[in-house]
Amino acid sequence: MRRGHRPLLATALALAGAAAVLPGAASGASAAPAPDYAITVDPRRAGPEISDSMYGIFLEDINFAADGGLYAELVRNRSFEFGPQDHASYTPMTAWSQVARGGATGTATVVNDAERLNETNRQYLRLDLRDGGAGAGSGVRNAGFFTGVEITAGDSYDFSVWARTDQAPGTELTVALDTGNGTPLAEDLALDVRGDTWSRYTGTLTATASAADGGLTVTAAGGGTVRLDMVSLFPQDTFLGRENGLRADLAERIAELEPGFLRFPGGCLVNTGSHEAYAAPDWPRERSYQWKETVGPVEERAVNHNFWGYNQSYGLGYYEYFQFAEDVGAMPLPVVPAMVTGCGENRATDDPELLARHVQDTLDLIEFANGPADSPWGAVRAEMGHPEPFGLTHLAVGNEENLPEEYFENFRVFRAAIGAEHPEITVVGNSGPSAGGPTFERLWELNREADVAMVDEHYYMNPNWFLANNERYDSYDREGPDVFLGEYASRDNRFANALAEAAFMTGLERNADVVRLASYAPLLAHTQGTQWRPDLIWFDNDASWGSASYEVQRLFATNTGDRVVPSRATPTPGTDDDLSGAVGLATWATSAAYDDVAVTSAEGGTLLTDDFSNGADQWTPTTGAGTWAVQDGALVQADTTSTDNMLVAGDPAWTDYDLDVTATKRAGAEGFLIGFGVQDSGTYYWWNLGGWGNTRSAVEQAVGGAKAEIVGDATTIETGRAYDIHIEVRGREVTLFLDGEEWGGFTEPTPEPFRQVVTRDAETGELIIKVVNAQDEAAVTAVDLGRGTRVGRTAHVTTLTGDPDAVNDETDQPIAPVETTFRGVDNRFTYTFPPHSVTFLRVPPR
Incomplete structure (x- = not known):
């Protein structure tokens, strides 16, 4: 969407291939075999009211x-207050450069002295001018944020500056919009600065051309000293x-x-x-x-x-x-x-x-x-x-x-x-x-x-x-x-x-x-x-x-909606598989040593032992790099800058086991990470001991590389101390021990891809049936609105559906709402929810 020049809502265009899975009893015919679901609504019971301010x-x-975004100011560092105390790359002239026209010479200096604008805005720009003749001027150019000031032909921009001059009767400022190579983008604005006290000067520039690398140039003619502060450029087309x-x-x-x-x-x-x-x-x-x-x-x-x-x-x-x-x-x-x-x-x-x-x-x-x-x-x-x-x-x-x-x-x-x-x-x-x-x-x-x-x-x-x-x-x-x-x-x-x-x-x-x-x-x-x-x-x-x-x-x-209407849905058929996976050793910005690894089946059999006396051939890197080597009979990761590195051993099919390992932090910012339930480089659990700058510890679950904390506490890790770590995996239950004391535990969460809720819109009387189907198969669903419920035959349907890996960007928004109608509504009806979809069915009363 271009700024202020396109409709805000994407038009409701059907997604490519969406027709095969849009509403209707036959819509699932071409899909892979789908589970059956049932949604049962009880309109006679009143669920909780929903706050008018629920979603904010x-x-x-x-x-x-804000700056560079929602706040519409186009000039960066407009008051010359930046400095290396804020960021190593900053100077008072960040985003500014000195310019000269027509042979003029002069200097541009940011100063902080008694001539300042006020006690809060202490730094300002002093232009010491040397007359270069007719059409000459020296000053500064602001490049805005990132790639430049976005200028659109036909749009108007409000300029303002606080200024003062030591010249009588005054000094002329020339304000220009231009590109990085000096191409003009608007007719110049002339402002006459009078007097050696701070005053605000304003004007408007209307763009005659468009550019993505625009900038704001302010020059002054003549001699003497001009002081500038709060140099500002706003589009006139601001919100409201x-x-x-x-x-x-x-x-x-x-x-x-x-x-x-x-x-x-x-x-x-x-x-x-x-x-x-x-x-x-x-x-x-x-x-x-x-x-x-x-x-x-x-x-x-x-x-x-x-x-x-x-x-x-x-x-x-x-x-x-x-x-x-x-x-x-x-x-x-x-x-x-x-x-x-x-x-x-x-x-x-x-x-x-x-x-x-x-x-x-x-x-x-x-x-x-x-x-x-x-x-x-x-x-x-x-x-x-x-x-x-x-x-x-x-x-x-x-x-x-x-x-x-x-x-x-x-x-x-x-x-x-x-x-x-x-x-x-x-x-x-x-x-x-x-x-x-x-x-x-x-x-x-x-x-x-x-x-x-x-x-x-x-x-x-x-x-x-x-x-x-x-x-x-x-x-x-x-x-x-x-x-x-x-x-x-x-x-x-x-x-x-x-x-x-x-x-x-x-x-x-x-x-x-x-x-x-x-x-x-x-x-x-x-x-x-x-x-x-x-x-x-x-x-x-x-x-x-x-x-x-x-x-x-x-x-x-x-x-x-205004109130929840109680409802229930059948769950997705499936099994509660045991937590399974290999084991791992990892570090994050830390050097650590691991020794005496043992993985034992809950039934008593040995799955893995390694005291690293014969090297580390049982371990395979899956993430990061690190510098791993066996030293003094232990497996050591020596690089204190390497992050997210993990070595894995064992079988991803392992279930019901105990993992024991001794871990010692040698140096660095954090502690150590012990992996279990490892399926691949992006799907695993690890016990992050001394994480987040060694401020706390937690078990994290990674799925597809994205992590979530499962359980945690304030445990920190001491350098040079050997810790005995014991992890028990039983079915979906995990219990963790640190130096013989139980640290915590959790039950592996079970994802449910089919979720729903029903609400009522008090103003229209509509039932709003909201269904999420976050799986590869369409969900053929029997919907029961309750005996005697009188509803209209046609529902308004809004659907989001698409590839689960789809990402909206500037040039392509594949995830956009599709508006349709469904004419098969009754107090009992069947509806097919597309795979990977969010659906809103607004069912009117009759």
């Missing part, structure tokens, strides 16, 4: 989601025409999700880095995202180092987030730091004054959002253009903290202060960074004991985990806290991942009395600036497109 979005500035606005195509794609809520601004941005306030001139560059720095005049907002490795301008700040939520009809849900860092940092503040300041900042945030226009912070909001309150109802404290006791102690302080002044605000707690494990369990325990209203869960898993955990919330306490599933995704962007997420979402809806809010994450990713994958919406400087997961999220959001 989480917007964090990761993958250049907002000033300082959002890139239209990205905002519109988000709006098409019809989000019920907007969680912002993070994520790891919130609870990493210093929690200190801005303090010129030497403020900490790696500060957590603090909302007060992001409101007020744009030229007074700080530039901050981003946790994800680049700088963020705060042009997209709290006001803009609140405004965007309002514009798309979403409930705003800001996240504030709990003063316990997460995302691998794991530090808690011991400064009561700093904690008290952040608590007050949070109270001030509520006033900024909801206070009257004559209150101190309500007045800031009103001055920015929104005198009416934003209507904040929910606020989250913290994100993925890994120190449960310290986090919850601070959470109680925040909640008490908020409850005392604003009892109408729902304060959301969280359960750490994983779907399970000691941190998760302890935080849930603390949240339940404190009667917290809502708890935020986060997890990123492989597709099998999502297919196997549809019932996750069936057993949650209906009297306990509600669940806010703030971040989740299957670890890739293939259609197979979207299918697994869709299957899981049927379980979210079935448990809508517990799961009140859910948002896929991350939301946005620039193809040339990606730190995390998968992502919901992809874009470059010119185009944007939805992933297969985007199509799933959009269809669930626009076909939610």
Whole structure:
């Protein structure tokens, strides 16, 4: 989709070959033999109501989601605040180059002195000019983000700059749009700068040609000194025409999700880095995202180092987030730091004054959002253009903290202060960074004991985990806290991942009395600036497109219904095979030694022994490289930079066995990894001891190379200490022992590829039957809507189907909705769900 120039919805074109598996009793005739299913609906019983805000979005500035993405500013480093303290490659002239026209000479220097624009925006550009005659000028050119500024013929662009000159009566600035080789893309704009105090100058350029490698050139004629700061270029075509606005195509794609809520601004941005306030001139560059720095005049907002490795301008700040939520009809849900860092940092503040300041900042945030226009912070909001309150109802404290006791102690302080002044605000707690494990369990325990209203869960898993955990919330306490599933995704962007997420979402809806809010994450990713994958919406400087997961999220959001109608489905026929596989030894950025490996059948027979006295011929590399050799009677991996390397021994058909090994960390960042259930290089389990920078340990399951945590704790590994490791595999049960003590265990999850849920749309009276068939065969299904149910004969059908390995990209979106009708509806009917499909049947009443 080109920015603002194409319809946002893909037209409902039938996929190649789809006709063979589209609705109808005969549609499965040409497919491979399919299992039989039955869906039985009980319309006489009332299931849980579904929250109006059930499906929302989480917007964090990761993958250049804001600067260079949703925030429509086209100039990078517009205030010359970049520097090597932020990133080794940065300078104050990052994205800028010096230019000269007509023989002019001069110098361009970034300075930080008493002539600065303000105390927050301290650096500016000083142009020392030397007159080169008529038509001459010297200055700078900005290349924008990545490949250049995208310029489209016929579009208009608003330019602004803060400037001052020491020349009387003034200095003429010439503003141009051009390509990298100097080809003009618009008629030049002339601005007359007057006076030696900072003033803002504006103008508009209309493009006469298009280019992907455009740039903004600003030159000054004459002599003397001109100072420039906040050099800005915005397309006039922003979302809803907002000033300082959002890139239209990205905002519109988000709006098409019809989000019920907007969680912002993070994520790891919130609870990493210093929690200190801005303090010129030497403020900490790696500060957590603090909302007060992001409101007020744009030229007074700080530039901050981003946790994800680049700088963020705060042009997209709290006001803009609140405004965007309002514009798309979403409930705003800001996240504030709990003063316990997460995302691998794991530090808690011991400064009561700093904690008290952040608590007050949070109270001030509520006033900024909801206070009257004559209150101190309500007045800031009103001055920015929104005198009416934003209507904040929910606020989250913290994100993925890994120190449960310290986090919850601070959470109680925040909640008490908020409850005392604003009892109408729902304060959301969280359960750490994983779907399970000691941190998760302890935080849930603390949240339940404190009667917290809502708890935020986060997890990123492989597709099998999502297919196997549809019932996750069936057993949650209906009297306990509600669940806010703030971040989740299957670890890739293939259609197979979207299918697994869709299957899981049927379980979210079935448990809508517990799961009140859910948002896929991350939301946005620039193809040339990606730190995390998968992502919901992809874009470059010119185009944007939805992933297969985007199509799933959009269809669930626009076909939610108001109440669940109880239903059940028969499971996929099959066997509960025992966990099977070979064994493995691996390291990650660590040197480790392994010795005395033994694999013994549960019946007592020996399957493998190796003390490495005769070399390592029984072991075969499957992933990574590493430097493996037998040293001093042990198998050693010596490279502390090599990652994801594993040696495997044994038979993939092994079941019911015990694995024993002695492991010693020699050097490096982490611990060691012990593989079991190894099928191939991408499908296995491993016990990751001392993982994640030696901060914790977990069992991970890899399927097709994508990993998911199964169980974990805070175990770390000491260098030079020999650990005795024992793993018991019995059927689908696994028990793990470390130095003779039981560490943990789990039951291998069983993926179910056929999932469904039924809801009712109160406004239309329609039953919405949602079915996911994540397997190679079509699913011929008998649907029973209940005796006496009166329904129309024709249902509207929306289907996503395609190759499970398909990936949507800029030029090809193979996963797109197909709209059809099905005319065989009755209170009992048969429907064939295509292989690898998500189907929404909207059945009208009669």
